[in-house]
Amino acid sequence: MKYFIGCFLWSMMCMSALVANAQSACDKLFANGVKCQQTMTVSSQKTAIGYFEKAKICYDSQAKKDLCDQQIKSCRNIIAQLVRTEEAKKEESRAIESEVVNQKKVTNELKPVRKDGEIKLSLDRTYVKFKGKGNEFQKVKVTCNYPDWEITKIPEWVNCSKNDNDEIVIEAEKNPHDVERSAQLEVTCGDEVITLTIIQEKFKKYILF
Structure with missing residues (x-):
């Protein structure tokens, strides 16, 4: 009887170890995704999506599966922004070449035009990164040929305001999660919208001995 009980307990310990190792592997996939996400290229964002999708399948927790979905959505938003930026650069280059040839101003039909x-x-950078502890401020310079630009989308865990120097003052609240998180902030002027990616590290807990 003792032999069978011992075998049962040993089996349970082995199963617990396997579960723990499986979740550790899931966390590694998620961490790889976050690392790739920080490189602002379309290729890197697609690689990050692949890691997050694998981590989502791997995780048992619905909360972590939802977090994977959130990161995948963030990657797709970044890809869309990068594509728009690249298309805008190409269009601007074509407009300049056409102006040199024709000696006249060429209207860029792909960009919104006010009356x-x-x-x-534009912004002076495409993303900002915060530490997980919160109470940290960063400024992002906004360049616009009209003074009526505004912040039209703010993540729930971000506080921000517009100062007199055409800067966005941003503060990220303390990250309650054990993984890094990211979200999008939008700035609008007329029909023109640009996006700033906000990344926050996970909160690091220090244990004193």
């Missing part, structure tokens, strides 16, 4: 002129809206 009083073309909107030029």
Whole structure:
């Protein structure tokens, strides 16, 4: 009888170890996805999506599966932004070449135009990264040929405001999760919309001995 009980307990311990190892492998896939996500290229974002999709299948927890979905959505938003930026650069180059040849201003039909002129809206960077502990501020410079630009989308865990120097002052709240997170902030002027990616590290807990 003792032999069978011992075998049963040993089997349970082995199963627990296998489950723990499986979840560790899932976390590794998720971490690889986050690492690839920080490189702002279409190829890297697609690689990150692949890792997040594998991690989602691997995880048992619905909360972590949902977190994988959130990161996949964020990667797709970044890809869309990168594609728009590249298309805008190509279009601007074609417009300049056409202006040199024809000696006249060429209207860029792919960009929104206000009644009083073309909107030029940009940020001095495409993403900002915060530590997980919160209470950290960063500024992002907004360049626009019209003063009425505004912040039209703010993530739930982000506080931000517009100052007199055409800067967005951003603060990320403390990250309650044990993984890195990211979200999108949108800036709008007329029909022109640009996106800033906000990344926050996981909160690091220090244990004092």
